[in-house]
Amino acid sequence: MKISYNWIRQFIKIDNTSEETASLLTDLGLEVESVDRFQSVKGGLEGIVVGHVLTCEKHPNADRLKVTTVDLGDGAPVQIVCGAANVAAGQKVPVATIGTTLFDKEGKAFQIKKGKIRDMESHGMICAEDEIGLGDSHDGILVLDAKLKPGTPVAEVFQVENDEVFEIGLTPNRADAMSHMGVARDLRAGLLLRNIATEFKTPSVSAFRVDKRTLKIDVKVEDAKLAPRYCGVTLSGVTVKPSPAWLQNRLKAIGINPKNNIVDVTNYVLHELGQPLHAFDAARITGSKVVVKTLPAGTKFTTLDEVERELHADDLMICDEKGPMCFAGVLGGKNSGVTENTNSIFLESAYFNPVSVRKTAKRHAINTDASFRFERGIDPTITEYALKRAALLIKELAGGEVTSDIIDLYPKKIEDFPVVLNFAKAARIIGQELPKETIKKILVSLDIKVNSVSDAGLGLTIPAYRVDVQREIDVIEEILRVYGYNNIAFSKKLNATVANSPRTEDYKIQNIVAGVLNANGFHEMMANSLTTPEYTALSETLKPQFGVSMLNPLSGDLAAMRQSMLFSGLEAVAYNINRRNSDLKLFEFGKTYHKLPSGYEEPKHLTLFMSGDRQAENWTPSVPGGFFLFKGYVEAVIARLGLTGTRALPVESDVFAEGMALALGNEIIVEFGTVRKNLLKAFDIRQEVLYADFNWNAVLKNLGGKIRFTDIPKYPEVRRDFALLLDENVSFGTIYSLARQTEKSLLKEVRLFDVYEGKNLPAGKKSYAVSFILQDTTKTLTDTQIDKIMSKLQQQFESELGASLR
Secondary structure (H helix, E strand, C coil), X not given: CEEXXXXXXXXXXXXXXXXXXXXXXHHCCCCEEEEEEEECCCCCCCCEEEEEEEEEXXXXXXXXXXXXXXXXXXXXXXXXXXXXXXXXXXXXXXXXCCCCEEECCCCCEEXXXXXXXXXXXXXXXXXXXXXXXXXXXXXXXXXXXXXXXXXXXXXXXXXXXXXXXXXXXXCCCCHHHCCHHHHHHHHHHHXXXXXXXXXXXXXXXXXXXXXXXXXXXXXXXXXXXXXXXXXXXXXXCCCCCCCCHHHHHHHHHCCCCCCCHHHHHHHHHXXXXXXXXXXXXXXXXXXXXXXXXXXXXXXXXXXXXXXXXXXXXXXEEEECCCCEEEECCCEEECCCCCCCCCCEEEEEXXXXXXXXXXXXXXXXXXXXXXXXXXXXXXXXXXXXXXXXXXXXXXXXXHCCEECCCCEEECCCCCCCEEEEEEHHHHHHXXXXXXXXXXXXXXXXXXXXXXXXXXXXXXXXXXXXXXXXXXXXXXXXXXXXHHHCHHHCCCCCCCCXXXXXXXXXXXXXXHHHHHHHHHHCCCEECCCCCEECHHHXXXXXXXXXXXXXXXXXXXXXXXXXXXXXCHHHHHHHHHHHHCCCCCCEEEEEEEECCEEECCEEECCEEEEEEEECECCCCCCCCCCECCHHHHHHHHHHHHHHCCCXXXXXXXXXXXXXXXXXXXXXXXXXXXXXXXXXXXXXXXXXXXXXXXXXXXXXXXXXXXXXXXXXXXXXXXXXXXXXXXXXXXXXXXXXXXXXXXXXXXXXXXXXXXXXXXXXXXXXXXXXXXXXXXXXXXXXXXXXXXXXXXXXXXXXXHHHHHHHHCCEEC
């Protein structure tokens, strides 16, 4: 944001240098990133003075040149050779003296030196208007007012503006400083604390009055939540023309190109007071009423930049009887703006809902000075004041009369904020006890009203325009920034506390798991918690009503908090595949966000993603990763965490084509499997992706049990396999549970190592290849014992599940 130093001085009297002021602004939290010099005429006409041509003779050696004698006001006339046809004795002319720097049409500098032209000495240069940056004419020298005194700097004659412009890195919370008045207000507070009293002056509008009531335009606001306050007035008999030099210079200094006197006044007041305004050509308003409302989605509207846009149903528009004229608070329309033929205007000043303006601006990719301010929150109390200020300026610069009463629709006043400040808490947060009178002085200088004073604290009223100061901690921050962070004393003593944290501390467990995954070739990723709400349509387990939506989203793709970590992970997978990095192993620790009937919840997750081949391309054949390799990685994590006794369950999620879940007790620890193809298609992924989602809160809850040690068995384990032909609806979990119930002492493990469905099997059937690990820790198992157990298992499978051996 650019701030003119000369402009600030219209609000407060300040004698500091620009460097001192920049330092003070930075201390106040308005960081000055640079200070640039502005001159309304390049070079500032420095070294150019008024000269009086005493004599003018023809050059003896050139037909088109003349030799002049010029009085520069110092009592020693100089000889200057001039080629202009209109130079003559008795004229007052601008003279660039020896050493003066001028600029050519390309902006390149050159210096005036003493020289000889056709053997005649020349001690300076009599200038045309284009040679000193005052115009484009080069027909002859610029002849000045005959009453001017020789030696007078030409910069004084033409009132050259010399200014210094601060580039302020304004943070989004400082909506109060989005104007010259706001910055001047902060400067006043900083100066008062340094015992420099200065008067704060605002432009007077006492001269405002209604001249006639001949052009009344009614206003109707259909939704007061989107437009809490709306003011308007008409002016007639105006003349649209270029603005005067002083106004053009003010705007040019902060990087704005002047348009005409009407538009320039609205821009001037915007940057002066922070209140956006808009001027409509009254003759181009159809009917006699302005309506502030939303329009049906898809309505066509052409903006000032001549781009036709389709409206969203939530876009707030300024309309007449025919249709839309302006995006409220964002950008005007092509067919309702001020032109050179305009002679009457409807001037608008309003307070629009910040969220509504921001959504409209982002939706249509429009960024204007007006939307920048409305989005952050302007001062609702100066809406009418700014309108009067602009109307008076328009009358001064464009003539005309105020031809209607001011319409001010303000059904529900935006109230100031009450806050109670506790002195003890302020001292604790600041780290130093400030004098109570100093605290009061700072608050009053910031227009914060002190309603009550006690030994414990202050009762305060915060002005409505300070949208960032609504809590006690915000007030403390204001006190600290004005007092100065650099003025807070630091203790020379350093205190440190060593705390004992348990081995199951979250960050420690994360590091352990990350180490396991890194060792297996996984890379950690971090995805944005903000995502598009459209992802909820990809899974029936995600409910739009449970989503946490942003009130002021940066874009439609970042409008909601994620309910699942799957989709942000698939975005990363697709991003890598599109850049020829298709063999992926990724993991992420993060949270999902849910607005449930019981309240907000933010469960933590660990997710794993695997896609592509097991290893990089080599002379050996490429081998895809596959489900069982991925299952091994999941089990490696569980094993490293010491979680024993997990049981396999069928997965109950529509994101998996096939998968399984592992549980401890009644809690699911992890779900994993192959992602469905319809989900991959939504991200344009054409290769298999495996995904695991750990319930990290459940993982942490089940840690910390006592570690028990057992001897390594001295006697061997025995493996037996069954190839079971089963109904297709029978899950491995059912086989596992039934086997465990049948043999509880010697059956150590049950594993599924192959599944087959297809030809050569009866309809509705599938084949499971299951292995059973048997072991007795006290003796070697005999064939008789093994056969007895396997026979009992076979009988149970046949009777309970209708299975048969293949």
